[in-house]
Amino acid sequence: MPLARLLFAVSAVLFPTIPATAEEKVDFARDIRPILSNACFKCHGPATQKAKLRLDDRAAAITQGALTPGKHADSELLRRALLADDDDGRMPPPGVAERLTADQIAKLKTWIDQGAEYPPHWAFVAPKRPTPPDPKHPPLNTIDRFVFARLEKDGLAPSPEADRATLIRRVTLDLTGLLPAPKEVEDFLNDDSPRAYENVVDRLLASPHYGERQARHWLDLARYADSNGYTIDGPRHVWAYRDWVISALNADLPFDQFTIEQLAGDLLPNATLQQKVATGFHRNTPFNEEGGTDAEQFRVERTVDRANTTAAVWLGLTAGCAQCHDHKYDPVSQKDYYRLYAFFDSCDEPTLALGGSPEAEKRIAELSAKLASARLVGADDEAKKLIEELKKVQSQVPTTLVIRERPKPRQTFVQVRGDFLRKGDEVQPAYPAALGATPAGRLTRLDLAKWLVSANHPLTARVTVNREWQKFFGRGLVETENDFGLQGNFPTHSELLDWLAVEFQEPTPNPSPKGGEQGEEPTPPAPLPEGRAEFARGASAPTASVNERVSGPPPPSGRGAGGVGWSFKRLHKLIVMSATYKQSSAARHDLTERDPRNLLLGRQTRLRLEAEIIRDVSLSASGLLNPKVGGPGVFPPQPKEVFAFTQSNHPWVESTGPDRYRRGMYTFIWRQSQHPLLTTFDAADAQTVCTKRNRSNTPLQALHMANDPVFVEFATALGTRIEAEGPSDDAGRIAFAYRVCFAREPSTAEVARVQTYLDAKRKADPKTAWAAVARVLMNVDEFITRE
Template identity: 45%
Template sequence: MRLVIPFVFAASCGVFAAETRVEFNRDIRPILAAKCYACHGPDEDKREADLRLDVRAEAVKSAIRPGKPEESELWKRITHTDPADVMPPPSSPKQLTKVERSLFRRWIAEGAEYQNHWAFEPIKRPPVPASNGTHPIDAFIEARLSTHGLQPAPAAAPIALLRRIYLDLTGLPPTPSDLAVLSYWSDKTYEQVVDRLLASPAFGERWARHWLDMARYADSNGFLGDGLRPNAYLYRDWVIRAFNSDLPFDQFTIQQIAGDLLPDRTREQLTATGFHRNAALNTEAGVDKEEARYQNLVDRVNTTGRVWMGLTVGCAQCHTHKYDPITIRDYYSFYAFFNNTEDRDAPETKAQALAEVTKDRRQTYVHMAGDYTRRGPDVIPASLSALPSMARSAAPEPGRLDLARWLVSPQHPLTSRVAVNHIWSKFFGFGLVRTPDDFGTAGESPSHPELLDWLASEFMRQGWSRKQLIKLIVMSHTYRQSSAHREDIAEIDPLNCLLARQNRIRLDAEILRDSALAVSGLLKRTVGGPSFRPPLPEDVFDVGRSSNWKASPGDEIYRRSLYIITLRSVLYPTLTTFDSPDAADACVRRDRSNTPLQALTMMNDGVFVEAARSLALRALSESPPDTASRLKHLFTLTLNRAPRSEELQRLTAFHAEQKASVKKGGAAALQTFGGLTAPDPVEAATLITVARVLLNLDEFINRE
C-alpha cells in the first residue's frame, strides 16, 4: 500500500506544504505579494498606514511580534470580525483564505523569519541528490517525488518518444523512413537520433520561432498605416543561423542588445540588433513624434526586462513597483541605456539595425507618472538597484554594451535562470517557474528550486550552449517518461507540478500546419529568405488599409509557417485560431486553447483540405491496391504508427460508408474534391475523407 503524504495545493506549483516548517519565500511571500503589497509594499506613494510588510525591520516595528501571533497586530487584523478593522478590507477582491490565515499564524509563531526573494539571490550550484547513478535531472525530480510517496512514470513507448523528440526539436513529425530506427531501438539509438536532430537545419527553424515570439517579430510596422518592412526577414534568418550554429547565449544576448557597439563588428552582429527594431512603429502623419519615440523606448525597456530578466519592470514606468524593489528612478536609469539610440538601416546588410547617437546626446529624466512631457530628476544609465552592480565602464557613463555584458555576467541572478526556464517549458508545457515573465514577488516560486539553480549554473558552465542544455534535458528519464494519465497523482498533484509523468502538449499553430504539409508530401523545406504570402479569403481585408493581397507563386505557399509574412493588421487567421501571438508585445508563453473553431478550421481551411487531398493521393500511389493496405499506409503517414486492429476495423467501416456516399453523389460529389484525375476517382475521394478525419484526430494535434 502506497503512503500518500497530504499537502495543501493552491493551484500553484510553488506551494507544496508537506514540509513541516513554514517558509517565507515558499508560503508567505506569495500571499503578501498577491494580497498585501499593493497597500503595504515598496511603493511609498501608495503605502497605507505607514506600514511596510515587504521589509522585516519595518514590519516588526508595529505589525508583527515574532513568536507571539496573538500579540501581533497583523494577526489581529486578518482575523478581526469588525468590517472597519479587518484586513484586507471587505472591498478588496483579494481576501485571505482560512489556509492562508493559518499559515500566517504558524509563521509568526515560528519567529516570522524573512528571506530575500529567491530570484534575487546569487545562483549557487546545489549538490545533485544522492541516487544510483541516475541522470542529474532525474535525481532532483525523484528526490522531490519521494517526499510525496510517488514514483516517476515508466518510459514512453519508443514510437511515442520518437514522435515527441522530432516535434520538440524540429517541429516536424518523423517520416516513414525515420521510423526504421524502431527496429533496433536502444538508449544509444535514441541519443544518435537526438544528435542528428540537433544538427538538422530544421532545429534552428523550430527554435527560432520560440525566440521570435519573445522578439515580437513582424514584417510590418503596425498601427493604421502598417507599412511593410521588406528586410525584416534578415533578423529572422539571423536567429535561425544563431540556433543552428549554437551561438552561445551570452553572445546571442550581447549581439542583439549591443552588436553595433562591438569592436570590429561584423555584418551578422549588426543584423542581430534588429531585435529592438521588431517593435511596432507609429508612422502616421499626425503622430506626436516625441511621444511615439518615448513609447518605442518604453517597449525596449519592458521587453528587455521581460525576456532576459523575467521581471515586470514596466510596472515602474509610472510609479515605484508595487510588488518588487524597482523604483521609478531605477526604471528611467534603465531607460537611459536606450535613450540615445536611433533606428538605422545598415547599408552593408540592408537589415534594420540600432545605432548609437554620438552628437547632441539627450539627457534622460524621470518622467513623472509615466508622462513623457513631465520631467523629473535627471538620471544616468544604471542597472536595477536590487540586483548586483554593473562592472565599471571604461566610458564616462555605461552604455548598452555594458548593459548586455551585465545581463550575462555570472553574478547576475536572473538571466540564466530565466533562459533555462524558457527552454525547460518547451519540453514540458510549463517552466519550473510557471510565470516565465514574472520572477518577482508576485510570480510563482519554482516547483524545483534546486534543479533550476543547478541547470542555470550548468548552462553557464557549458559555455551558455543551448544545444548542450537541450540534450541534457531530453536525455533524462523525466523527459522520456510516459505522459499517460495516472490516477495516483490526480488528487495529489493535478497540475503535474512534481513531474511524475510527461505532459501532453497541444501543437503550436505553426507546427500543426507544418505537420499537415509534411505528412501530405507538400512541404517545401527551403531554409530562410523573404517571407511568403499564403492564400487568404477576400473578406480578411474588409478592415484596415491592407489590400492588393496576392498569394505567393508556385510552391512557395507550402513553405514552413515560420516564413509566413506577419502583417500586424492582417494576421494569418489559420495561425491565430490556434493561438499564435499577434506580435504586439513580447510573448514569453503562448496560450493553449481547444475550441470548436479549431476543429472547423482543421476540416475546412484551404491548407488542411489541400493537405488531406495530397495525403490521400500519396497513400493511393504508394500502397498496394487493397483497401486495408491503403488505410494502414494513410494511418502510418499521419500518426507515425500502424493502426491497432480495432482502429483498422473502424476505419474500414468508415471507408465503406464514405465510398457508398461518394458513389451515390456521382459527378457532383467528385466535384467537391476538386475534379480528381486519379485512375480511380471514387477511391481517391473516399481516401480524402478518411485523411481529413485522421488529420483531425487528437493524436495528430497533440504530442504525447
C-alpha cells in the first residue's frame, strides 16, 4: 500500500468520522464554510485559484479531484490537510493559516461522507418563520421559547427575573437613556397589577425621549456630525436631519418608509420638504474644503462612502472590500461594487432652505448651484467667495444639507484598482448578483431603497433586528453585526433571528388583548396622541423643532405602532417584555464555567452606558436636565486646550442658560476635535459608519468622572437636590440619593458608610458635605452601568 494511503488509513483511526446520522448532520454554514474560508479561500477562492484549484465552488472542486462526495478517503482535500508534514507540501501553507485541528478534520470527513453539499450561505436565503420550540421552563413570549430551549439543550437554565428596581432602571435607560424619577420607581414598586411592568414600557415608548435614545444609535450609522471634517473642518447645517430621525422614531414611522425616505426621499412623487430633509442621511459624509484639491477625487470618495455605508447598514456586508478587486471571500465582484456605486454616482449635493422668504430660498439654491460648479472646475477663490455669501444668507434662513438626483445621470465605470482616473468597463445601477436578479431598465436610488425593504429580501430585516437585539443585550445574535458574509459569525440562535426578522416585517396577530401574560405576546404599544399618522401628514411632532416646517404623505395604511409591519416600537416592546430580557445580570458559576461570554443568554448583560448617556444620567440625577428635544447643536463646557491639538481654528463659545444642560446627543460634533467626553467614553468617530461602539475601560474615564468641572457641577447640583427634595434626616436623604442615582434602596452597610463620610465632610466644610456625597455616588461604577 502506498505510504500516503497507509497514513490516510491511520488517520481514520486517529480522527474517527462522526456517524452520518440525520441528528448529527454537519451544517455546512456553521461547521465547514468557516474552515474553508479561513484556510483555503485565500489561495483557492473566487479571486485566486493557485494550481487552478477552486474550493469555493462545489462543481469545480469535484472536477479537479479535491472532493469525492461520499468518499473522504478519495478526496485530495483531506490528503493535503492530513498527511503533508513538510512546509512545502502541507495545506494551508505556513503564514496563510494555522494547520487544521483534529476536530476540523473530523468535521470535513463527515461532511464529505454526507455528500459534500454546498448549500447557499444562510444569510443569502430569505428567512422563513420557524416553529417555536416548547421548552420546559415557562416562557413569557416567543423569544423565550427559542432561548430557553437552547439553554435546556446545553443543560442550563435561565436566570431568575431581576428585582423590580433593577428592571425599571434597566428598561428606562434602554428605551429613553434617562434615569427613572423616584416617583416613577415608587409607583412601579407599589403597583401589584399584572400589567404593571407593561404599563411602564408603554409609557416609555410614548415618551418624546424614546426617539432621542434610539436616534443616537441610528446617527452612528449615518456618521452624523456638525462639521465637514478634514483639515479645515468647517461647520455644517444638518441638524434638521437629526431632528427628522428623532421625530420619525417617536412617531414609529415604519422602517421600510424610514429607509425609502432617507435613501431616496427626493425621488418620491411630489416629494415633500420632510422627505427631502430625510436624504440628509447621505449628506453626512466628510467634505474636504481645502484649496487646491481635486473636486472630482473627493466627490468620488463621498460616493464610495455612500455605497459602503448603504451596504453596511442595510445588507450587513463589507462591500467596500470590492472597491479595488473582487471580494476575497464574499460573492461580491468589483463589477457588483460599481453597480451599487452607480446608484449614488449621479447625486448632487444642494443646500435646502427650510423656511424664510421665497427670495432667500431662491438665492440659496442659486448660490448652492454656483458653488457646486466652482468646486467641480477647481475655482477655489470663487468657491470661497460663494461660501461666505451662502453663510450670510443661511444665517437668516434655516437650512439643511440634502441630496438630489442630477437631471442627466453620470456615466459610471469600474475604477481599475480603485483609481478613479483609470476607467474600466461602463456599468449601470444594479443589485449584487448573489442577492437576486436586477430588473431591466435604468434603476434609480428609489428602486434600490424599495428593493432593500422588499418581501423576501434575505438581509435587510435580519441585519436590522440583529442590531436592535444588540442594543438590549450588548451583542447581536450574529456577533459580527457588520458582516453577514462568509467571514461573519454564525448566529448563536439562528431560528430566533429568522423568527424576529419575519415578525418584524409581518407580525403575527396578537392572540389576546391581555399582553405580557405567560405564553402570550405583549399588546402593541399605544401610539402617541400625536404619533406616526400625524407625523406623516405633516403635523408638528411633539418633540421636533423642524417638523413644523416639513410635511409628508401618510404611509401605507395599517402600518406602524398599531402592531403591524416594520414597527421599531413593537419590536422593542417584544424584546423588553421577554423573560430573556428581564433576567438578572448576576454572574452564575455554572454559566461562567460553561458559557463565559453569555452567548446562550442565560442571564442579562451588564453594560456601561455610552458617552452621551453618561452625560444624560448625570444631568437627570442632578435635576439640571433641559428636556427640550431638537434644535441646533450646543456647546457645553470643555477644556480650552482641546483645539490646540488640531488645525481647526473654530471658537467653542460655551452655551449659557438652559442650552448648557442639553442632552449629550445635542453636543456640537467637530469631526477633528470632538468633545472630550465623547472621545474618552468611546463615541463614534463620525468619519465612517459605526455599527457598534467599542467599550474600553481606562483610568482616564475614572479621572474624567471625578475631576471634570462639568461633573463636579452636576454633583454639586445633586447635593442641592438631595437637601431640597429629600427628607430632613440624614438616613432619609441618603435613601433618597440612592433612589435618584440607582433606583433602589441602600443597604444598611451602605447607609453606615455614607453617614461616616458625610460626618467627616461636615467637619471640614458643612456647606459642601452633601455635594461631596453626591460626587461619590456619581463615581460609583453602578451609576454609569446598566445592570
